[in-house]
Amino acid sequence: MSVPHWRIALVLATPGGTWGGMETHVRDLAQDLTSRGHEVCVLGHPDFSQRFAAPVRFCPMPMHLGRRNPLLKFRLRRALDKLHPDICHAHGNKAAQLIQGYSTSVRIGTVHGQKSSLSPFLSMDGVIAINHDQFQRLAHSNKTLIYNGITPPAKNAPLPSAFSRPLVVTAGRLEPVKGYEALIRAWARLTLPGHLVIAGDGSLRQTLERLIVALGLTESVSLIGYSDAVAAWLTQADACVISSQREGFPYLLVEALQCGCPVLSTPVGGASDFLPPDFLADDGSEAALANLLSRHLEDPANLKQAQSECMRQAREELTLEAMTASVCDFYQRCLGGRSLSTGATPD
Template sequence: MIVSSDIVPVESPLRICHLFTSQETGGLEKHVQEQCQWQLESTDAEIFVIAHPRYRAMFPEGVRFLPMNTDRSRRNPVLNLALLRQLRRYRIDLVHAHGGKPAHLLWNLRRFLRARVVITRHNRHHPKDKIARHFEHRIAVSLKTVANSSLDWTIIPNGTRLPSAGEHHCDQVDCNRAVVISVARLVPAKGVDVLLRAWCRAQVNSAVLYILGDGPERAALEALAAELNLEESVRFMGYQRQVADWYRAADLTVIASRYEGGPYTVAEALLAGCPVVSTDVGYVAENIPAQYLVQIEDVPALAVRLTAALGDVERLRGEFAPYIARARNRLTLEAMAGETWKVYLRALSGD
């Protein structure tokens, strides 16, 4: 256990608050959730979260969840005042702002805050440094998210912890055919339409593509699969609670996203020992062989990569072996959260 009071001469226990203003659920929210879990387990700090009430159920017992209507504008005086009151009321020592809007809110309140601030950039939707330059302690989840930044950033890739293996997928998988999975919410950003068109072009032999996830685009994507005559080789499985079991069963994971911060999918797949073909989003290029990377929305190139990957699965696994080994050191929850905690300690010590 990391005992914060043994390292930083501040009032014990430390009070750490995570702030995010999301309206959906994805990688950023998972990032905050897992950071909180690790901090509860591994430090003596008190952990708080300020977010919209819809996220309350995500956080484990022990996290102090402070609900707030964060859907208001970042310039809304009611939101700014409510945030300042909560940070003061609970005497927060350090607030971790996840994303551009939370950073902007803390910048609004900078003259009134006693807490130290750490910000994390999760994606490229906020590529300008106008707000970030006012904060000394900056984290980015990949080199790509800050490729156009002139500031210094601490790069800490998203890591995670896979649950123990189960057998929840076994009655849904055709074990006599190669198993390919795509784990994605069915929204345009995830590029499942691109994947279906590439799958139609690729020489996949008898492989089956299992699409794990749900969302508003499901009906349209199922119609597209039917239009492309993919009923025999593509199966829409809906939301799957035990995704880790699917990674362990799969011969290949495919990411066709148009944009991502992490994405967590590549970390989860590699930690489970599953190779990945992906578009060049987030930190994927830093973590898989270049020959399995394609440009965004490049259907022909994705089809070629799929054909190559499924043409020799044993070679594929051999090429991924060093990347999987590195991921098991670099893309774990312990690695991510431990490096984040070091940034906290630097901020609290005034370095």
Template sequence: MLMLSDNPGIGGMEKHTRELATAMGAQGQQVEVAAATQHLKDLEGITSYPLNTHRSRNSPALLLAILRLIRTGNYDILHAQGTKAAFVLQRLAPFTRRQFRIATIHGFKSRYPSASAFHRLIAVSQALANDMKQPGITVIYNGVSATPQAPALLPAGTKRPVWLAVGRLVPVKGFDFLIRAFKACPGTLLIAGDGPEQQRLDDLVSSTGQSNTVKLLGFRKDVPALMAAADGVVISSEREGFSYVCGEALLLGKPIVSTNVPIANEFLPEHHIASTDTPEAFADCLNQDLSRLSTEQSDARQQAAKLLSPATMTERTLTIYREVISRGA
């Protein structure tokens, strides 16, 4: 099987590709991965091929390189990870009739690959599957690894309750809206992540008079430890295909308030999904009693334990492989 990911960025999709390929390899499956060089570093024991992922999905050079790779390998299954890779396989469909083509879509787009070009399409959330509006889509949630850790040491002067937000500092994460909303909340907001919005968010914290209550922590590798130290986790994204932060918080037993994005809107009670009409409306949701939030999310945590494990993700994906092969045999 060849797993293809030709996105140059680093995020949830690349994490998913790496973890799925590694888990399948550990089970004795013959898996090879073609992806950007920076995504191949941690693929121990997996044969991998670097791609120039900065090329357009319509680039003749990219299409030819992938087709040559497919023709030299004895692959039964071609599995595209992400919309760009899926469009590449769609273009190559007339030349890959011997293989079974599968694509996993990870994020919301204005246009999706056609189901007719694949033996199966997979979406990483139900909301994403609904948006794709195509027949025969299977939902397989990403596997989330979350190991409890000792609480991290918080910045001096941190006041309770402590809310933690995690993510790249980019506009789609909605951190500017969250900072404005937090002005009407007690306690401390910690934002872990780095990115191009760093200076603008720093300035916003200062201009709203919240330098003592909102802390930008920068990139952190100890997110589980930060979650252990926090009282709750807040997600302010404008859109997500699948929120790893939500999955980690559920598995680590932390109460969550989120905007209307997957997977929060598929696991949490409806009244725990915050309104984004105004910063004040978002603050109202953050100002709910945290102990009650935690109690009301107990069912969501149980559901997450069943559906979000790496083992469940791997087995459900292998089941798809078996199904498409048996139907095509």
């Protein structure tokens, strides 16, 4: 029996610098596709070249330029013409807009984040949504819903043990969209003991440090910077909090649930799909976050028990293997009877 082996171009149009959820998604997908025998080339900003290991190919593009920039369009089109992929898969609105006029390959788009306009995806041959709200909003005849998945996280890194309980952990870029200022102000409203750990770096670090000092929270809130041991923190934590203003499908949600750490979240994409309403804040305001935290942190053991089914579902369904298999099924559906540039190889 033979199985199709495809040549796939993954277009990652973020402008370099910060590494986040979309970049992680593309890296993990690229690596898992190559492990299945497909030929994968990622077209992205040069800052990310070291993030993609062989056999994934990386083609640097000036993605810091605007989506209408003629140089970027020319460089991208020339690279795609040279690659001649069976599938050109755009990640995010900017990437979808950049490949709109490229008709040689089957064009797939994945919607990341919660953008108000989804129009760049309407000309794609197929569109992948990563949360239910996106899927409902997509006015496309060939769409599918595929949740983000991860490799089961390693949890064996040693951590400091001097933090008071309940220990609440969050992680992400220190940028306005993550809602950390509202979270810190919400923490200041709580009357119970405990410690909030925020892992990550970004442009707001100094602003958040000053806020922590101004609110008298230096003993109960820690900014620990970037950490590659987030899974270990989550394993020891009593809860994970997501305070974002918007998300497509936060990787932190998946990682926390797979680590057995209950999640309290704003009503962003992904969280609304997997968490019961009682574990969602009404919105991203400090008052709503304070109300959510105060309701659930008084009894961490009950909180964990209440989310046991969410944790089981995450371990069984939100895996990288399941995500990639679903993406490959969708590729096959979109390719239909088209001839392939790379042919097929024996299984």
